[in-house]
Amino acid sequence: MITSDTAPQDDPFLAHRRLLFATAYRMTGTVSDAEDVLQDAWLAWSKEDRSEVRHPKAYLVRTVTRLALDRLTSARATREEYVGPWLPEPLLTAPDVAEGAERADSVSTAVLVVLETLTPVERAVFVLREVFGYSHAEVGEVLDRPEATVRQIAHRARHHVRARRPRFDTDPAQREEITARFLRACAGGDLNAVMELLAPEVTAWSDGGGKVTAARRPLHGASNVARWLLGVQTKPQTAGTTAETAVVNGELGVLYLQGGEPVGALTFDIEDGLLRNLRFQVNPDKLGGLRGPRGHGVSARP
Incomplete structure (x- = not known):
């Protein structure tokens, strides 16, 4: 853990820590890796x-970006052997920290999943630019690449992300109302009510990392997903689990707790009033961002 008796205004590292964490988190997709990057940078x-x-x-x-690049490159091999679907590490955030919809969106789970499909260098260029x-010239200085090369990489990365980036309903009031209905339907064990809230072509991913019980493959279709959701609630290991709404990765999601401690998080997309692309993070090694201070991951560029 980074510690210092120096006042933030006296030390540039502390003054820019939120920006540095935001950069590292978007680069690596995990809170633990981002914190490690910051420790090495410190x-x-x-x-x-x-x-x-x-x-x-x-x-x-520049230091944080290069450290994150090294970590991301080495992580690619590890993720190829990952048990089940790999999802980014969730992060509790606060709405008042998100300075604009675009930057809040860039930390959403959906976008972080898309960033995983970029090469490490493309990801760095996209995040910085x-x-x-940052200008193409500034990004070039960070990555030691000519400005013209950065422009080409930026164009390729931007096109790639736009083609895959989900564009769904973003009305906060609607999202809150639908999320509340979803939680009530799940808590009541009402299969029909749950299915009515799911898009027919809904897909659910569950990241347990081989550490806890989770679906090893994505589930498709409202009936399959709804039955799986209600079936999970009956398992002994989920006894005493409570669900509450929380702002996860810049948008309203669900936080699952046992004895006051987080045991999972759910993020999802909403389109035409229906849930789709449900992403459950239950790997106990990837829940650190659901504890501690809220909102330190969506800092905009100062």
């Missing part, structure tokens, strides 16, 4: 001769 910064650093913020963003608004 160690590098603490050893640096700061009198030689003309632009601390640029230096720190499209999310935080």
